[in-house]
Amino acid sequence: DAKTTQPNSMESNEEEPVHLPCNHSTISGTDYIHWYRQLPSQGPEYVIHGLTSNVNNRMASLAIAEDRKSSTLILHRATLRDAAVYYCILRDRRTASKLTFGTGTRLQVTL
């Protein structure tokens, strides 16, 4: 599985935008970029995914670099409920299914 690199932790103030980076320099043409997050004492939850184009949904936006070697998850207005570990995962669309989690980025949100 192609590897992703994320910062161990980040901090943000409430109601400010947050940009969570992910490097995936060995990404292949068949890899989707997925983001999941895990709130304290809960299982992970799906946030967003994309292949080449930027994507938006009700939770977040995903900005994908033109060469696809990096991506950024954007939370437009962080709230205290967004404090979680965010995982960037590459998932081969040919085999799909399997999620290989790294250690993710722990996001702290303060007042």
Next chain:
Amino acid sequence: EAGVAQSPRYKIIEKRQSVAFWCNPISGHATLYWYQQILGQGPKLLIQFQNNGVVDDSQLPKDRFSAERLKGVDSTLKIQPAKLEDSAVYLCASSLESGRSYEQYFGPGTRLTVT
């Protein structure tokens, strides 16, 4: 829509004892996964079922771990005998089908402590 259900939520056992975890996936979800999450790490896939067949169990320690999904719905994960290093959260997840569905839905997990 009801989410993925798991029980028990917490379990404490002594090493060499056996333990079983139960998972009820979201109704209609053909694919079921068991993950192990050790403190400070991301979840690691143990086994994946498509209906009642095993798709991937390459990271399941088969000398002590077993899992079944009879009738393609509920699933049970068993550890026998448990070791100290099995202390972790065991997460169950489900998805509509392997390949087409992008989202995996996770349960709250079972926290296992082996003393």
